[in-house]
Amino acid sequence: MKLGVRWGILGPGAIARSFATAIDALEGHEITATGSRDPDRAVAFNAERNYGAEVGSYEQVASSDSVDAVYVATPHPGHLEHASLALRQGKAVLCEKPLTVNASEARAMCELARENGVLLMEAMWSRFLPATRRVEGWLASGAIGEPRKLAASFGFRAPFDPKSRLYDPELAGGSLLDIGCYTLSLAALVFGQALIGTEGPEIEVTAELAPTGVDQHCNIVLRFPSGAEANLQCSIDRQTDHTAAIQGTEGGIALDEFWRARRAVLYRNSIRAATSEFPFLANGYEYQAMEVERLLREGAIESPLLPHAESIALMERMDEIRRRIGVQYPFESTIGVTETVGEPN
Numbered sequence: 001m002k003l004g005v006r007w008g009i010l011g012p013g014a015i016a017r018s019f020a021t022a023i024d025a026l027e028g029h030e031i032t033a034t035g036s037r038d039p040d041r042a043v044a045f046n047a048e049r050n051y052g053a054e055v056g057s058y059e060q061v062a063s064s065d066s067v068d069a070v071y072v073a074t075p076h077p078g079h080l081e082h083a084s085l086a087l088r089q090g091k092a093v094l095c096e097k098p099l100t101v102n103a104s105e106a107r108a109m110c111e112l113a114r115e116n117g118v119l120l121m122e123a124m125w126s127r128f129l130p131a132t133r134r135v136e137g138w139l140a141s142g143a144i145g146e147p148r149k150l151a152a153s154f155g156f157r158a159p160f161d162p163k164s165r166l167y168d169p170e171l172a173g174g175s176l177l178d179i180g181c182y183t184l185s186l187a188a189l190v191f192g193q194a195l196i197g198t199e200g201p202e203i204e205v206t207a208e209l210a211p212t213g214v215d216q217h218c219n220i221v222l223r224f225p226s227g228a229e230a231n232l233q234c235s236i237d238r239q240t241d242h243t244a245a246i247q248g249t250e251g252g253i254a255l256d257e258f259w260r261a262r263r264a265v266l267y268r269n270s271i272r273a274a275t276s277e278f279p280f281l282a283n284g285y286e287y288q289a290m291e292v293e294r295l296l297r298e299g300a301i302e303s304p305l306l307p308h309a310e311s312i313a314l315m316e317r318m319d320e321i322r323r324r325i326g327v328q329y330p331f332e333s334t335i336g337v338t339e340t341v342g343e344p345n
């Protein structure tokens with residue numbers, strides 16, 4: 001089978017530009033179609049990068065014969081609708097994080113992928129980074145013994161603008177869905193089924209809400225039956241140190257800028273036992289694209305590194321956190337249920 005992937009982009013905005021930089025650095029990968037609500041914006045995107053890509057609506061790109069996989073790069077409330085356009089056409093989908101706005105949408109999207117026998121993967125790019133894979137290896141080999149605590153913080157200051165994607169409830173704004181999902185993804189790597197299994201941990205959360213009603217800061221504590229805990233912070237109203245620290249009975253792991261980590265440090269017996277450096281090939285978004293290529297070659301419908309069940313379970317946890325802090329989006333009939341999607345059967 002030929003190598004590489006012909007990509008169609010839906011929503012040529014900020015993250016689509018970063019993704020395109022990664023694609024440009026990968027042999028065999030190419031952006032062959034750009035879909036926008038306004039053709040002029042797709043033309044401008046192509047011109048910036050000297051692409052000869054087709055230009056069309058989201059529907060046209062999702063059904064184009066020149067596309068193997070569609071990258072959904074629209075704001076969160078569009079993910080289900082836009083991914084569905086492609087999945088119904090039998091096109092593989094890499095969908096930006098968070099996979100959807102809530103678990104009802106995530107279940108619907110994953111079900112559609114299964115029904116159509118087509119690949120769907122959340123673009124939780126951190127999960128595919130070589131540094132993250134090294135941490136996964138250390139955890140699996142018992143290098144730190146039993147994980148007892150994770151502390152992770154991701155926060156930056158985005159000036160308050162009620163119409164911006166980060167603060168507008170219509171666009172599912174808030175720190176939790178935008179960047180809290182990275183802290184939860186790392187917690188899933190460390191605690192596995194204890195976080196994503198049916199029981200789930202006890203959750204405590206304190207939050208500060210913006211004038212638009214979305215969360216601008218969350219401090220989340222996950223308490224597991226074993227006594228282990230995760231302390232996660234996400235904020236769009238302040239700068240944090242961006243570190244993650246995993247404490248285990250036999251050792252510890254430190255990650256700087258954990259969601260875009262290029263270095264992982266292992267501590268054992270009170271000393272720094274290993275430092276692993278992983279410079280990016282491009283900007284880090286390439287590793288998720290390489291995973292999509294590998295999965296397409298195998299004919300898989302999900303990634304073993306980030307199965308549908310994990311994306312759904314983490315959306316359930318985020319629904320639960322939003323219930324605790326009272327953040328409901330205007331298009332939800334209740335927290336966790338989008339009016340047009342409804343409860344699962």
Ligand SMILES: NC(=O)c1ccc[n+]([C@@H]2O[C@H](COP(=O)([O-])OP(=O)(O)OC[C@H]3O[C@@H](n4cnc5c(N)ncnc54)[C@H](OP(=O)(O)O)[C@@H]3O)[C@@H](O)[C@H]2O)c1
Binds near residue numbers: 012038
């Ligand atoms: N992986 C990462 O590191 C990362 C970083 C940032 C964001 N993201 C994720 O990527 C998604 C997009 O974020 P972004 O920062 O790239 O957003 P953005 O630049 O504001 O929007 C992306 C594009 O979506 C299209 N769009 C469709 N419906 C829209 C609507 N109702 N309002 C505004 N734009 C709409 C627009 O393109 P057209 O109108 O031209 O079609 C827009 O340019 C989010 O889900 C976010 O969580 C991921």
